[in-house]
Amino acid sequence: AQKVTQAQTEISVVEKEDVTLDCVYETRDTTYYLFWYKQPPSGELVFLIRRNSFDEQNEISGRYSWNFQKSTSSFNFTITASQVVDSAVYFCALSSMNRDDKIIFGKGTRLHILP
Amino acid sequence: EPEVTQTPSHQVTQMGQEVILRCVPISNHLYFYWYRQILGQKVEFLVSFYNNEISEKSEIFDDQFSVERPDGSNFTLKIRSTKLEDSAMYFCASRTTTGDGETQYFGPGTRLLVL
Numbered sequence: 384a385q386k387v388t389q390a391q392t393e394i395s396v397v398e399k400e401d402v403t404l405d406c407v408y409e410t411r412d413t414t415y416y417l418f419w420y421k422q423p424p425s426g427e428l429v430f431l432i433r434r435n436s437f438d439e440q441n442e443i444s445g446r447y448s449w450n451f452q453k454s455t456s457s458f459n460f461t462i463t464a465s466q467v468v469d470s471a472v473y474f475c476a477l478s479s480m481n482r483d484d485k486i487i488f489g490k491g492t493r494l495h496i497l498p
Numbered sequence: 499e500p501e502v503t504q505t506p507s508h509q510v511t512q513m514g515q516e517v518i519l520r521c522v523p524i525s526n527h528l529y530f531y532w533y534r535q536i537l538g539q540k541v542e543f544l545v546s547f548y549n550n551e552i553s554e555k556s557e558i559f560d561d562q563f564s565v566e567r568p569d570g571s572n573f574t575l576k577i578r579s580t581k582l583e584d585s586a587m588y589f590c591a592s593r594t595t596t597g598d599g600e601t602q603y604f605g606p607g608t609r610l611l612v613l
Contacts, residue, residue: 416600426587428541428604435600474541478600485531485543485554486591486602 385410387477387489395495396465404460404492406475412436414480417451417458422472422491434458436480462494470496500524502605504590510611511580519575519608521590530573531591531602532565534558541589547573580612 386409396402408417419431432442434451442449446463462469472491478484503522511517523530532544546553547565564576573592577584587609591602 418601420604426609427606428589430601430603433601476541480600485546485556486533486541487543488541490540 385412385415385477385479385487387475387487389473389475389489389492391492392490393493393495395497397497398467399464401461401463402465402494404462404473404475404494406458406460406489408456408458408475408477410477410479412479416478416480418474418476418478418486419449419458419460420474420476420488422474424471428474431460465496467496467498470494502590502592502603504588504605504608506608507606508609508611510613513582513612514579517577517580517610519577519588519590519610521573521575521592521605522571523573523590523592524594524603525571527592527594527603529553529593529595529602530565530567532575533589533591533604534586535589535607536583536586544575544588580610582612585610585612 388407391405415436417434421429421431432449439451439453448461450459472493474491475489476486478486502524505520530547533541534544535541543556545555545559545565562578566574587607589607590605593602
């Protein structure tokens with residue numbers, strides 16, 4: 384069975400602080416994908432990143448960075464120098480590397496960036 | 499940049515009525531999906547569709563639900579007799595098979611309210 388756990392339901396930080404969103408996953412597949420999506424108050428799902436299970440290199444994109452560790456089945460997301468516009472719900476997700484497999488989402492972490 | 503579109507953005511209906519939610523996937527995409535998100539909860543997989551047939555469906559996708567690709571561009575989700583618990587945001591997603599084929603791109607969602 385596949386499962387994604389985001390233990391942090393809600394986080395509040397003051398603008399310009401760094402914040403890390405935790406994600407732990409479970410899967411029996413040897414090859415899989417991990418994702419992060421952002422859901423702003425307007426409701427749409429914004430794709431942020433996809434990682435392959437065989438690529439454990441950390442990734443940085445501007446103020447965003449991701450730390451993938453297979454040994455601990457974690458795929459954490461860090462926002463550096465947070466901004467008010469980062470306020471949103473962030474979902475970590477997982478899918479198998481099958482041809483047409485579904486995405487399994489975590490319950491999300493609601494992030495509040497306070498001015 | 500190509501994007502998935504969904505109509506309507508909002509729909510209000512009476513319990514027991516039929517609703518059809520419409521999606522136009524990205525034009526060269528071959529895999530299509532519906533997900534739903536009950537207010538404040540996580541995004542849940544409903545169904546995947548490929549080559550004009552359902553590939554996989556979840557327990558949520560019971561006989562009240564059906565999907566169709568009536569022409570070369572639209573992908574629809576029909577709920578035959580809506581229940582109060584069908585109130586949710588419904589997301590359509592699509593992906594291709596090559597290049598970035600592992601990433602599902604989501605539409606903006608249709609917010610369905612059943613009264």
